[in-house]
Amino acid sequence: MAIESTFDLIVLGAGSGGLAAAKRAARHGAKVAIVEGDRVGGTCVIRGCVPKKLLVYGAQARHQLNDAPAYGLTLGSVESSVAELFRRVRAEVDRLNHLHLGFLEKAGVARIDGWGRFLSDQCIGIATERGGPIQRELSAAHYLVAVGGRPVRPDIPGIEHTWISDDMFNLEQLPKEVVVVGAGFIACEFACILRGLGVEVTQVVRGSGLLRGFDRELADAVLEGLREQGIHVLLERTVSAVSGQPGDLTVQMSDGLALPCGGVLMATGRRPWLEGLGLDAAGVAVEQGRINVDADSRTSVAHIYAVGDVTDRVNLTPVAIDEGRAFADSTFGTRPRQVNHDLLASAVFSDPELATVGLSEEAAIDRHGVDGVVIHRARFRSMSRALPATGPRCLLKLVVETSTDRVIGCHMVGEHAAEIIQMAAIAVGMGATKADFDRTMALHPSVSEEFVTMG
Ligand SMILES: Cc1cc2nc3c(=O)[nH]c(=O)nc-3n(C[C@H](O)[C@H](O)[C@H](O)COP(=O)(O)OP(=O)(O)OC[C@H]3O[C@@H](n4cnc5c(N)ncnc54)[C@H](O)[C@@H]3O)c2cc1C
Numbered sequence: 118m119a120i121e122s123t124f125d126l127i128v129l130g131a132g133s134g135g136l137a138a139a140k141r142a143a144r145h146g147a148k149v150a151i152v153e154g155d156r157v158g159g160t161c162v163i164r165g166c167v168p169k170k171l172l173v174y175g176a177q178a179r180h181q182l183n184d185a186p187a188y189g190l191t192l193g194s195v196e197s198s199v200a201e202l203f204r205r206v207r208a209e210v211d212r213l214n215h216l217h218l219g220f221l222e223k224a225g226v227a228r229i230d231g232w233g234r235f236l237s238d239q240c241i242g243i244a245t246e247r248g249g250p251i252q253r254e255l256s257a258a259h260y261l262v263a264v265g266g267r268p269v270r271p272d273i274p275g276i277e278h279t280w281i282s283d284d285m286f287n288l289e290q291l292p293k294e295v296v297v298v299g300a301g302f303i304a305c306e307f308a309c310i311l312r313g314l315g316v317e318v319t320q321v322v323r324g325s326g327l328l329r330g331f332d333r334e335l336a337d338a339v340l341e342g343l344r345e346q347g348i349h350v351l352l353e354r355t356v357s358a359v360s361g362q363p364g365d366l367t368v369q370m371s372d373g374l375a376l377p378c379g380g381v382l383m384a385t386g387r388r389p390w391l392e393g394l395g396l397d398a399a400g401v402a403v404e405q406g407r408i409n410v411d412a413d414s415r416t417s418v419a420h421i422y423a424v425g426d427v428t429d430r431v432n433l434t435p436v437a438i439d440e441g442r443a444f445a446d447s448t449f450g451t452r453p454r455q456v457n458h459d460l461l462a463s464a465v466f467s468d469p470e471l472a473t474v475g476l477s478e479e480a481a482i483d484r485h486g487v488d489g490v491v492i493h494r495a496r497f498r499s500m501s502r503a504l505p506a507t508g509p510r511c512l513l514k515l516v517v518e519t520s521t522d523r524v525i526g527c528h529m530v531g532e533h534a535a536e537i538i539q540m541a542a543i544a545v546g547m548g549a550t551k552a553d554f555d556r557t558m559a560l561h562p563s564v565s566e567e568f569v570t571m572g
């Protein structure tokens with residue numbers, strides 16, 4: 118088979134990181150091809166951030182209807198069609214998929230449909246089926262691996278009956294009762310989406326709390342909010358088996374408890390998608406199931422780079438995008454740069470929403486000692502919940518370094534937390550002190566004014 122070798126860069130994977138890198142490299146004048154075996158857009162656009170957030174809005178719309186009487190609105194009968202919501206979400210995903218195809222064309226990036234794998238460090242083969250026969254061989258001066266990750270599920274009897282997050286976006290109907298397994302981002306977000314859409318949700322958590330790694334007090338505030346809206350959160354429980362037929366399942370716990378339900382979502386983490394990539398053939402080193410890269414996203418092979426979830430650094434879309442662009446700027450542009458993985462803001466789109474930037478109280482104490490940090494907090498029911506007289510309370514929290522007065526952690530649980538923390542991240546990134554926060558005039562009435570009025 119003749120090897121086509123006309124490219125400066127071949128990108129494997131058209132998700133957040135791959136698309137950003139391909140377009141930026143093309144803008145710098147490189148001849149670029151991008152290989153994608155599934156739909157252009159990747160996890161974020163097709164089966165992650167975007168359809169998830171649209172479903173979050175769908176669940177919120179239903180909560181707002183519940184609040185209507187508190188504002189003097191008497192609603193007649195409300196017809197709810199979850200099928201219609203899912204149909205509209207999928208239509209929006211289709212629209213964005215087309216948009217991304219157009220962006221690639223406009224950028225002059227060659228699109229290659231199929232699954233790529235390294236045949237050597239100088240050549241990539243393209244197959245219609247992942248791991249199937251090679252139809253085309255391509256080579257380039259540089260390669261970028263941006264193939265993302267895949268959900269992982271524990272190996273227990275009946276696991277084939279369960280859903281992963283990808284499956285949730287293809288549902289037509291929702292069962293009355295769903296069991297969600299896990300305590301991370303996806304478990305908390307989907308537990309709230311499903312609850313908002315009227316499903317009875319039981320969340321099974323093997324540890325003693327939700328959202329390990331986040332500030333404990335914030336994670337507990339989310340737990341309280343989840344329970345308040347009727348999600349049954351079972352802590353320190355492990356699922357040992359799932360049995361039954363589609364739509365009529367039983368989740369068996371190791372302590373003997375059995376939960377009947379119509380569906381089970383396993384939200385038990387994700388892992389880089391390395392199988393069938395031919396990394397051995399290329400000599401690319403893999404460590405603990407992830408591609409090992411340096412600060413320039415370079416793998417153990419000098420002309421092969423990797424960005425995004427496949428490197429398992431920080432698995433978020435904006436990070437994958439910045440890593441992809443930094444690689445392209447450094448390799449094909451005139452201003453080399455590296456990504457700063459410190460001080461990343463992140464959010465969990467649960468209900469209540471959690472958002473955070475900087476160190477948790479626990480991490481700050483680990484680093485600076487108990488006397489090295491001062492904690493300021495405000496816990497209250499926001500004005501938007503005054504008339505309905507229900508709903509979660511907000512928690513706003515500042516972690517301040519005693520010796521410098523610098524705000525080293527800024528955290529929030531409550532309405533618009535992600536929007537608020539995105540802005541606070543600028544101040545924290547600039548090294549703002551508690552005195553800077555205090556000097557800022559409050560904007561009243563707002564939720565975030567509490568950040569500048571905490572004694
Ligand atoms: C349910 C869910 C919700 C999420 N919500 C958020 C959120 O709100 N905010 C946020 O920041 N992040 C969120 N994330 C994480 C975010 O989606 C990922 O961090 C991001 O998509 C990673 O980008 P990537 O480029 O590394 O990989 P991906 O976006 O996964 O793209 C990889 C692409 O490579 C393709 N591919 C794989 N192997 C090959 C091959 N051999 N040849 C060709 N193509 C290949 C895949 O088909 C895929 O299209 C969410 C993830 C999930 C699952």
Ligand SMILES: NC(=O)c1ccc[n+]([C@@H]2O[C@H](COP(=O)([O-])OP(=O)(O)OC[C@H]3O[C@@H](n4cnc5c(N)ncnc54)[C@H](O)[C@@H]3O)[C@@H](O)[C@H]2O)c1
Pocket residue numbers: 271298299300301302303304306322323324328329355356384385386387431432433463464465466
């Ligand atoms: N809002 C966002 O930014 C967002 C949303 C979704 C996903 N993401 C990204 O995707 C990544 C993956 O999300 P995720 O929620 O799948 O992973 P996660 O790592 O956040 O959570 C996995 C959860 O599964 C639990 N778990 C693992 N194995 C288990 C087992 N055998 N039995 C029971 N529980 C088990 C873990 O204790 C943990 O609570 C996140 O880390 C994040 O980077 C981000």
